[in-house]
Structures are given as C-alpha cells and as structure tokens.
Amino acid sequence: MRITREEVEHVAHLARLHLEPDEIEAYTRQLGEILDYIAELQELDTSDIEPTSHALEVTNAFREDATAQSLPNEKALENGPQTEDGAFVVPRII
Amino acid sequence: MDDLTKLSLAETSELLARREISAREVAAAYLDRIEAVDPKVKAYINVNRDLALTMADEADRRLGSGQAGPLTGAPIGIKDVICIQGVPTTCGSRMLENFVPPYDATVIKKLKEAGAVFLGKLNMDEFAMGSSTENSAFHPTFNPWDLSRIPGGSSGGSAAAVAARTCVASLGSDTGGSIRQPASHCGVVGMKPTYGRVSRFGLVAFASSLDQIGPLTRDVRDCAMLMEAICGHDPSDSTSAPREAEPFTSSLEGPVNGIKVGVPREYFADGLSQEVAQAVNRALDTLRELGCELVEVELPHTKYAVATYYIIAPAEASSNLSRYDGVKYGFRAGEYEDLMDMYKKTRSQGFGAEVKRRIMIGTYALSSGFYDAYYRKASQVRTLIKQDFLRAFEKCDVIAGPVAPTTAFKIGEKASDPLQMYLSDIFTIPVNLAGVPGLSVPCGVDKDNLPVGLQLVSNYFREDILLKVAYNFERARGPMPDWPEP
Numbered sequence: 001m002r003i004t005r006e007e008v009e010h011v012a013h014l015a016r017l018h019l020e021p022d023e024i025e026a027y028t029r030q031l032g033e034i035l036d037y038i039a040e041l042q043e044l045d046t047s048d049i050e051p052t053s054h055a056l057e058v059t060n061a062f063r064e065d066a067t068a069q070s071l072p073n074e075k076a077l078e079n080g081p082q083t084e085d086g087a088f089v090v091p092r093i094i
Numbered sequence: 095m096d097d098l099t100k101l102s103l104a105e106t107s108e109l110l111a112r113r114e115i116s117a118r119e120v121a122a123a124y125l126d127r128i129e130a131v132d133p134k135v136k137a138y139i140n141v142n143r144d145l146a147l148t149m150a151d152e153a154d155r156r157l158g159s160g161q162a163g164p165l166t167g168a169p170i171g172i173k174d175v176i177c178i179q180g181v182p183t184t185c186g187s188r189m190l191e192n193f194v195p196p197y198d199a200t201v202i203k204k205l206k207e208a209g210a211v212f213l214g215k216l217n218m219d220e221f222a223m224g225s226s227t228e229n230s231a232f233h234p235t236f237n238p239w240d241l242s243r244i245p246g247g248s249s250g251g252s253a254a255a256v257a258a259r260t261c262v263a264s265l266g267s268d269t270g271g272s273i274r275q276p277a278s279h280c281g282v283v284g285m286k287p288t289y290g291r292v293s294r295f296g297l298v299a300f301a302s303s304l305d306q307i308g309p310l311t312r313d314v315r316d317c318a319m320l321m322e323a324i325c326g327h328d329p330s331d332s333t334s335a336p337r338e339a340e341p342f343t344s345s346l347e348g349p350v351n352g353i354k355v356g357v358p359r360e361y362f363a364d365g366l367s368q369e370v371a372q373a374v375n376r377a378l379d380t381l382r383e384l385g386c387e388l389v390e391v392e393l394p395h396t397k398y399a400v401a402t403y404y405i406i407a408p409a410e411a412s413s414n415l416s417r418y419d420g421v422k423y424g425f426r427a428g429e430y431e432d433l434m435d436m437y438k439k440t441r442s443q444g445f446g447a448e449v450k451r452r453i454m455i456g457t458y459a460l461s462s463g464f465y466d467a468y469y470r471k472a473s474q475v476r477t478l479i480k481q482d483f484l485r486a487f488e489k490c491d492v493i494a495g496p497v498a499p500t501t502a503f504k505i506g507e508k509a510s511d512p513l514q515m516y517l518s519d520i521f522t523i524p525v526n527l528a529g530v531p532g533l534s535v536p537c538g539v540d541k542d543n544l545p546v547g548l549q550l551v552s553n554y555f556r557e558d559i560l561l562k563v564a565y566n567f568e569r570a571r572g573p574m575p576d577w578p579e580p
Contacts, residue, residue: 011454049478061329
C-alpha cells in the first residue's frame with residue numbers, strides 16, 4: 001500500500017504543516033515504506049476482538065464540583081508569543 | 095571521601111544523614127564533574143548551577159533540623175520533558191526553546207518535598223520521539239562507554255548522565271522503551287512503571303495512553319528509592335491509578351527461589367544479535383542458580399507490536415501536538431500572511447523532521463476513511479498483545495529477555511532509515527502497549543565492551559517482585575567490567 005504525493009500534501013494540510021517540495025518527496029517515500037510495514041497487521045483476523053484504548057480498566061475519574069485555585073491570567077499569558085490586555089493576539093480572522 | 099560522584103544514591107543518602115558530608119559538597123562535586131565531563135558527553139541541555147546550590151543549602155538546613163528523608167540532598171537530573179516551575183523545559187525542540195513552565199509537574203513537586211536537588215535538564219529526542227537522542231534540536235548526546243556511539247533514546251541524556259556520573263540518578267519517560275533502551279545501552283538501571291503508577295501531570299504529552307515517567311539509576315536499590323518517592327495517585331492526572339507508593343526498598347532482599355521466570359521464545363528470534371543473546375542467556379543461568387524456576391512462555395503477537403505502536407503512538411501524538419499553534423506558548427513564525435499561514439509556518443519551522451513524520455503518520459491514520467483500517471485495527475491488535483502478557487503471567491511471575499536487539503549503534507548509522515530505527519524498540523514496545531511494568535538491568539558487555547541490558551517484566555503493579563528479582567540478580571552478577579570513562 002503506497003501513498004501518493006497528492007495524499008501527502010492533503011495530510012500535511014490537515015496537520016497544518018507546510019512542506020517544501022523535497023520534504024514532500026521524502027515523506028511520500030518514507031510514509032509509503034512505513035505504511036507497507038504497518039499493513040502486516042491486516043493478516044490478523046481481529047473481527048471479534050474488542051479494541052484497547054487504555055491498558056487498565058478505567059472509568060471516569062470524578063471529583064467534587066468545587067472551585068480551586070487556577071493559573072492567574074498573567075501567568076497563563078507569560079509564554080505567549082504575542083499578548084495584549086490580558087489576551088493572546090492572533091492574526092485577523094474575520 | 096575523594097570523589098563524591100562515585101557514590102550511589104543510597105550511599106550518598108547515608109553519608110548525608112550521618113552528616114559526614116553536606117548536600118552543598120555533593121552538589122558542588124557533581125557540578126564540577128559536569129563541567130569536566132559534559133562537554134564530551136553532552137547529556138545536559140541546561141545546567142542550573144545557582145538553583146542546584148540553593149536547593150542544596152535548603153537540604154542542608156533540613157538535614158540539620160532532622161526533617162530530612164532519604165532523597166534530601168540527592169542531586170538528580172531531569173529529562174527535559176518534565177516541567178519545573180521557572181526552569182526552561184524545551185522537550186529537545188525549537189518549538190519550546192523559550193518555554194518556561196508556570197507550574198511544577200507532580201513528580202517534581204514530590205521530589206522537591208523530599209528535598210532532592212535539581213542539577214539541570216537532560217537531553218532527549220525531540221518530543222521523546224526517537225531511539226538515539228540524535229533527534230534533539232540542540233545537539234546529540236554521546237554514549238559515555240564509547241563516544242562514537244548513541245546513548246539510546248529518547249531518554250539518552252538521562253541514561254548518559256547517570257553512566258557518566260554527572261548526576262546520582264535521573265528521571266526519564268518511556269513511551270515505547272525510552273527509559274529501558276538507553277539504560278541498556280549506557281549500562282545503568284532503568285524502570286518503566288505500570289501505566290498509571292506515576293502521575294503524568296506536567297509531563298509534556300507524546301502518546302498519552304503509553305507515556306510513563308520512571309527512574310534511571312546506578313543500581314536497583316537506587317531505583318527502588320526513587321520509585322518510592324515518585325509513585326502514588328494524583329487527582330491532577332485522571333489516568334493515575336488509585337494506589338499509593340509501596341515500600342519498594344524494604345522488599346528488595348530475601349530469597350527469590352521458587353519465583354517463576356518466563357522466557358518468551360519470540361524474544362530470542364531473528365534479529366537478536368548473537369552477543370546480546372549470549373549475555374542474556376548467561377543472565378538466565380544466573381537467575382536459575384539463584385533458585386528461580388525458568389519456564390517457557392509465549393508472546394505470539396510480539397512481531398506485530400512495532401506496527402501497532404507506529405499507528406497508536408503517532409495517532410495520539412498528532413492529536414497532542416496540535417496544541418503547538420504559535421498562540422499560547424512556544425515558537426511563532428516571524429512572517430506569515432494569515433492565521434492558516436501562521437499555523438503552518440510555525441509548525442513547519444518549529445518541529446524537526448521526525449516529529450513532522452510522526453504527525454503525518456498519525457494524521458493519516460486518523461483521517462476520514464482510514465480510521466478503521468489503521469487506528470481501530472491497531473487498537474484491536476493491542477488487545478491481543480495485552481492478552482499475550484496476561485496468559486504468560488498465568489505461568490510465571492516475571493518475564494525475562496533482552497531489552498534491545500543490539501548494543502549501542504554508531505552515531506548516524508540509522509539516522510536516515512526511520513523504519514530500522516523503529517525496529518530497535520521491538521522488545522520494549524509490547525510492554526507499553528500492555529501497560530505492564532518493565533525494568534532494564536545491566537547483564538554484561540559485548541566484545542566491544544558495550545553494555546547489554548536484561549529486561550524484566552511483571553504483571554500490573556508488581557514492581558515489587560521486579561525490583562526484588564533485579565536486586566538479587568545484580569548482586570549475583572557482581573560489578574560490571576571497567577570501561578574508559580570519559
């Protein structure tokens with residue numbers, strides 16, 4: 001199972017990655033090899049097998065719905081690349 | 095004492111408690127050792143001299159007032175994927191080069207409460223993705239046993255620093271072998287606890303259903319000491335198991351005769367180097383001489399583990415790493431046209447090649463039309479791999495085998511072939527997929543005098559038996575051979 005150049009470009013867009021032409025070429029080849037390798041799973045019959053998304057049997061972890069201390073606004077903004085008036089600044093959206 | 099860095103954590107702790115040495119002296123000895131040796135090994139991304147000495151002075155006050163514990167004054171190195179408030183945490187990535195966490199990870203909080211001293215942050219493959227530490231955005235780390243070789247990864251800095259004696263012990267993280275494989279390659283002890291044993295709060299996420307924090311140490315007793323300090327339930331991590339830490343150090347001693355050690359034939363198949371096989375087989379003989387009963391077990395789905403992992407881990411990573419968008423923290427590209435362009439340029443310039451490759455695999459596997467064929471299929475095979483372990487543990491208490499198929503390879507040897515690099519984790523990945531605990535303990539060297547690790551795996555939450563068998567093995571093994579220290 002191979003992946004096409006167009007598919008690589010589409011996936012890069014979904015992942016919000018800008019790839020240069022040489023990267024697209026390299027990833028098309030490497031992802032193809034990795035997908036070929038992964039395809040060996042198809043030889044296993046798993047039709048009656050429940051999927052495992054978590055190694056341990058877990059249920060929802062509940063807690064009291066009580067207020068607790070959270071990160072103050074200025075601390076939360078400290079690492080922002082661009083901030084103003086207690087908010088993150090992003091390029092114009094609308 | 096001529097060189098304080100030659101002492102184990104337990105020995106250091108004892109001398110500190112008896113006030114024969116001070117925490118400041120210990121910290122200073124390690125800082126000097128870092129200055130002398132780290133330019134060659136390059137295990138550290140950042141060394142915090144002032145912070146270390148301040149923490150050491152605080153430890154001395156506690157030691158003086160009788161409020162000290164076993165870790166008070168112990169100089170520890172921390173993998174740079176774990177948040178320390180006010181200390182840069184880069185994850186080995188340009189993306190987080192200037193990130194300074196506003197809070198402590200739970201394991202950091204616990205170590206601070208125990209009075210440990212933080213020497214600095216240790217190098218790693220970017221976002222913990224890799225098996226050689228060559229994927230760090232800053233510099234590679236070199237194996238202290240042979241500087242032309244990789245230390246393993248992704249916790250390569252954590253393993254190399256313990257081996258080079260530039261910290262007494264360290265913390266790493268293990269998603270597919272990232273503690274055990276570098277521990278094996280650097281001749282130190284490394285443990286991945288049961289999934290949920292140790293809080294992941296403040297550990298920068300890679301693959302959340304697989305990630306675990308664990309110790310890398312000089313010997314098994316030191317490993318048990320750190321485990322006691324970092325385990326326990328944490329309300330801030332909803333996947334944290336409701337179990338408190340156990341007194342692991344007090345259950346190390348005592349006989350191991352009658353303990354059943356399972357040997358999976360799948361771990362001795364093609365691809366395992368002759369010399370690793372010999373060293374591991376000698377270790378199995380030692381276990382037998384100690385009175386353990388060796389039994390054959392089967393882990394028939396082992397050969398599917400790497401393929402399963404390379405769907406599940408990238409899928410989770412592609413989701414976890416979507417948070418790096420140039421808005422809330424981390425790198426933002428300098429020039430862009432609009433919001434979409436800002437996202438794409440930020441992520442393309444901030445992430446390295448391997449991280450982008452895994453984001454691409456994960457995004458593809460989760461994309462519309464492919465979910466059932468990839469992610470769902472892999473999650474079903476994960477069930478089969480987990481069942482393999484549960485069946486094996488009906489016949490044995492501990493599974494023993496190699497950690498990695500070879501000893502440390504040369505720098506650059508596998509850098510251009512991602513699939514070959516992935517296959518070096520074939521024996522460690524199944525343990526993460528099942529969520530059981532695993533430990534690497536040195537068991538000898540190959541003809542190039544490179545260390546080999548014995549992997550021990552136990553059932554869920556049976557770290558006690560793992561540590562006990564490893565401790566007894568280590569004593570029977572005797573000291574590891576001399577090597578040309580850097």
